[in-house]
Amino acid sequence: MKKSIWTEQLYDFLNNEEDARSCKDIDENACQYTPKNYFLIMFSNTLTKLGDTLSNPKTVLTWVMSYVNAPVYLISFIVPIRESGSMLPQIVIASYIRTKERRKWVYVIGSILQSFSVMAIGMATLYTSGVKAGWLIITFLIVFSLSRGLCSVASKDVLGKTIPKKKRGKLKGYTVTVSGVLVLAAGLFLMYQARNGADVTFYSYTIFFASSMWLLSAIIYAFIEEFPGETSGGENAWKEAKARISIVKTDTSFRNFIIARSLLLCSALTAPFYVLLAQTYLGKEGYLLGLFILVNGLASIVSAPIWGRMADVSSKKVMFIASLIASTLGIVMVVLIASIPSLRNAFWLYPTAFFILGIAHSGVRLGRKTYIVDMAGGNKRTDYVSVSNTIIGFILLITGGISAAASVISTEGVILILSLLGVLGAYRSYRLPNVE
Template sequence: MSTKTKLSLEKLYDLVNNEEDARICKDIPDSACQYTPKNYFVILFSNTLTKLGDTLSNPKTVLAWIMNYINAPVFLISFIVPIRESGSMLPQILIANYIRKLPVRKWIWVIGSILQAIALVGMGFTALNYSGTLAGWLIVGLLVVFSLSRGLCSVASKDVLGKTIPKTRRGTLKGYTVSVSGVLVLVAGLYLLFKSEEESTISFYSYILFFAASLWIIAALIYSFIFERKGETDGGANGFTEAISKLKLIKTDTQFRNFVISRSLLLCSALTAPYYVVLAQQHTGTESYILGLFIISNGIASIISAPIWGKMADRSSKDVMSKAALVTAILGILVFIIVTWIPTLKTLVWTYPIAFFILGIAHSGVRLGRKTYIVDMAGGNKRTDYVAVSNTLIGFILLVTGSIGALASTISTEGIILVLSLLGLVGAYKSYQLPNVE
């Protein structure tokens, strides 16, 4: 890096972090401090690209859209959200100990990103050349590879961030990443929104996956330029062994057990999402602008709702969980009524993006409420135990609840939404019964 570029990065870093005199380097060694500006923007650019890639390969929107377009069975579509989430969650407790034995961990992130890109290329190729059940199984298999690779990146990124960015600057970095990627997501949605109908071909949708894959490749290349000093290789205890040993908390800790039950029932906000996309295709068509509407509505929902839910969660996180779950359940019931008995609304294009927008707001509340609740419920080592056990259990429960898509052979798509929404009603009630922890 030239001296001029280095000085420019330092000035920009000081500007965005409001640093005037000495640079703050809390929680990282002084020897790494001089590389903080460079590492800051390397992480910012690479994470922004992968977040945009995440949106362009989102199982709730893009993948659900593509799988339904190529006539993959609905029961396979029902597994893509659980696999995406649990596939990246469960392996973390197995691989974290190994990764932390490595003195330099950025290459794990690079490898994970390249593997995700390869998986997406495989999905795009599958969509171009196959259809039906075979295509569905191939995409699900590639999604498993994608999710496991995502787990590699997740564990490595936390360690690299802790070694290269000062403690008081990590939140700001995440905030800028969300803001920049949010703008790019809206641009991507608008691009799809204004594409003409003749672009609504499987080739067009496959190219979206290819473009998303290229973002991960570029991100991996950028991330490789991080300056990471060799770190400790102690690693600590094996995460999986620790989690299994703490499973007795479910039996002995009533409040924690009720929280896990509530969180399991609240999964309806994530699991119902792909079915809204399927309904839109079934009743309004497969034009690319409809997919664009889904991407835009979901992006805006997250941006505008998170601050509101956050303030509410500071007062009562269990109420946020309950209210958000109630919105999800009522919405699902209304969609079932519309599709079953109101044909004029059923075939209206805007019905489904608007419903998806409301679902996005509710899902944001569910996520924020349950994350706040488990943090406030206990402190210290007990909090660590709660997170390890709940994530392990929810990972398995996600896979089990994904099998509800097997009902597609006996009931309709809107019927599955109804079943999940009724479970959401129970989840809202169970969340309301939890004690306040704030």
């Protein structure tokens, strides 16, 4: 099959090192299709990231459930369910994926299921309300989250089989940048619409649009040139899962990565509390939703390419620096609000803090994803991804209770606790070995 010239030229431009044509850690047959696969993965992931933004539980889904008068106790479950539900079953999912020579089709199926699940959430938002709407949204969110688990394991394995080392971090960085531009536009549109009276119908159609992103992503991903890979295991998923979890005991480097990643959750878990602080001191005007989406997208545009290039040199350093930024920000915010009461009502404070947090969280995500892909090859990579995500899923369920605890202790107190854990996460990341 003849490769497209423009993809080769653009690939060389984006990866302008002397070894731009090297194919470290992938099969020789896959090497010739690297430029094509590079952009197919980029476009596919860009669409899903836009879909994620327009149905984000920390912002959009919280706003939507509030509009339909869903109970507060159900709203508090959406973040941990969405995140942990995609991680918990991955160790079993991996046993199935290991039997497949080509694993892109697992991603395609998972992406289609996510599209239908988000569409169902939009339907529940549009045609139901109250407790019924809340439970329907939670139910479809569980289906979405489980489907996301299929894509999470398969995508990392396909990335490792089709894109060489030293190129994966930049690919992720460029993907986040492109999607960040689209998110920026979405945030501006939401801000404009909110000032003109956005209602539940508008937010429902926003969710419908988000669902189409996963469907388009599945179509694009199907065109990736993936060659057959090694297969093993999968005869007994639970038996295989139990055996696989033992690598946490036997592999010291992997165990230390799990500990570091657990502590790095602070950058993700603190995000909704920054939104809550803004709502507490500035009010719950609809334009705030668009503003937070806007600054988060801008943070990705500014930081992702830098994080990506740094991750190809040392992904553990990216994890360390990004976590330290997120933790320092949280501590500084708590001190400022406590010591300077007049700042609490400063309009610029919360979007600025959310922007910095977005930069840090982008680095944490990109760093740890690049690190785990570079740690191992073949089926060992699938094991690492599935085991780590399953363990993190359990930890998320435990720490997810922080959302409920926010009604007992102050929001500032929650941010401070998570930030102190993040400092420890930065230290543990610094102690990890280099894998590049």
